[in-house]
Amino acid sequence: QAKRALRKRRKLEKETKQLIKQEELKRLHKAQAIQRQLEELEERQRTLEIFGVQLERELRGEADTGTKDENQMLHEWFELVMEKNKLMRYESELLIIAQELELEDHQSRLEQELRERMAMDDSLKDEMDLNEEDEI
Numbered sequence: 093q094a095k096r097a098l099r100k101r102r103k104l105e106k107e108t109k110q111l112i113k114q115e116e117l118k119r120l121h122k123a124q125a126i127q128r129q130l131e132e133l134e135e136r137q138r139t140l141e142i143f144g145v146q147l148e149r150e151l152r153g154e155a156d157t158g159t160k161d162e163n164q165m166l167h168e169w170f171e172l173v174m175e176k177n178k179l180m181r182y183e184s185e186l187l188i189i190a191q192e193l194e195l196e197d198h199q200s201r202l203e204q205e206l207r208e209r210m211a212m213d214d215s216l217k218d219e220m221d222l223n224e225e226d227e228i
Contacts, residue, residue, distance in 0.1 A: 112204060119193050126190050133183050137176065144172050202228055 151165050206228045209221065217225070 108207075112200060115200060116197070119197055123190065123193050126186050126193070130183065130186055130190075133179055133186070137179055137183075140172060140176050140179070144169075144176070147172065 147165060147169055150160065151162070151169065206225065209217075209225045209228065212221075214222075
């Protein structure tokens with residue numbers, strides 16, 4: 093019975109470690125996707141900034157506007173500002189999601205460390221080990 097219990101415990105530990113690795117991989121893939129989205133977002137913001145500078149010059153009369161009238165330029169300016177605000181909100185959302193992933197990863201590591209510490213026999217733990225376990 094002791095051998096069966098030990099095998100069962102080891103099997104359970106192995107399955108738990110596999111689940112933890114799968115969760116870590118999911119978080120990693122999600123973090124990579126967020127990073128790509130942030131990079132794309134940054135590029136889009138740079139493009140809008142360049143266009144905005146050009147539009148400002150046209151509105152001030154510093155650049156040749158060609159056939160554009162002032163109303164059309166103002167309309168483009170407001171559209172540009174709305175798009176930029178939308179991108180900023182999206183960037184904030186992505187950063188919050190990234191922070192949530194970091195917190196989930198931290199929590200997972202703490203849970204794993206706690207499991208490892210609790211698996212150790214209490215008679216082998218000194219006061220420092222017990223304090224660290226309580227802190228976790």
